[in-house]
Every structure is written in structure tokens, then in C-alpha cells.
Amino acid sequence: MPTIVVDVMPKPEILDPQGKAIAGALPRLGFTAFEQVRQGKRFELHVEGEVTDQILEQARTAAAELLSNPVIEDVVNVAVLDESEASA
Template identity: 70%
Template sequence: MGLVPRVVVDVMPKPEILDPQGKAVLGALPRLGFSGVTEVRQGKRFELQVEGEVTEAVLADVHRMAEMLLSNPVIENFEVRVEETA
């Protein structure tokens, strides 16, 4: 079978944007007995399977998908990368 490449898009709130979900997690940690975590940011992770090889053209397409559909560029940053999976 070989390796199946997977394209991953990570979408995170921009550093200057408030992240209420991350703050809620951070606030819950001490109540659960955890200490030592100083910041939590929560974002989204997308895993895409594509037909055929992951070429530069495919990655350019995924970039446009991330801009148009997967993220809100006003408040979020995204990163596209390829992961080889078994």
C-alpha cells in the first residue's frame, strides 16, 4: 500500500485576538488539579485526503480552500503541511 499523504491545515486564532475557548480551558485546569500551564489557545485542525500525488498545484489549491472556507483570515492564521501516514 505504501504511504498515504495527508494534507493538514491548522487554523489558529491570531495572537492579538481574544480566544474565549482557550481561556475557558486554561481556567478549568487548576480546578482539575493541574498547574504550570500559562496559556492555552484553541484552534481547528483539518485533515484532507486528496486524489493522486500532493503536488505544488494541489497545495496551492488547499491554500485557497483555507483562505476561502477553512479559516476566517480576519481573525485566524492558518498553516498548510503534508503528513505521511501509514
């Protein structure tokens, strides 16, 4: 089934306590390569049939209106998923 991926991240100027907690935990577990971590959301929207431009536009609108909170979050990506990368 074709899948549209929507990625939502906290805006750069917004504090991200989950990301901070992970950034603190990583070096304690031996992962020292990472300076900063941000945690956001990834949505997979499954579409019956083909992904038309109209459906992709619907996904963009849904991303802006329902899947993200524009006060604190940015929609960083809306794209059709490569089948090889699909999780379901």
C-alpha cells in the same frame, strides 16, 4: 490516502473564550504547568493519488479563502501529513 493538514488559530490579539475556559479548568484538575491556552481548528484534507505542488497550492488557497476567517484567524500551517500521524 495522502492527507494535507491545515491548522487555523485565532489571531493573537483576538479573545479566545474557549481557550480561556480551558486555561481556567486545567489547574482545577491538577494541571498547573500551562500559562495560556488557545483553541483553533485542524482540518485534514484527503487527496486521491499523489500530493503535487499544484494540489498543495490549492490547499493553501482553500485554507485562506474557505477554512479560515482572515479577520480573526491565521492559517498557521499547511503541510502534508506523515502517514504515521494520520487519524484516518
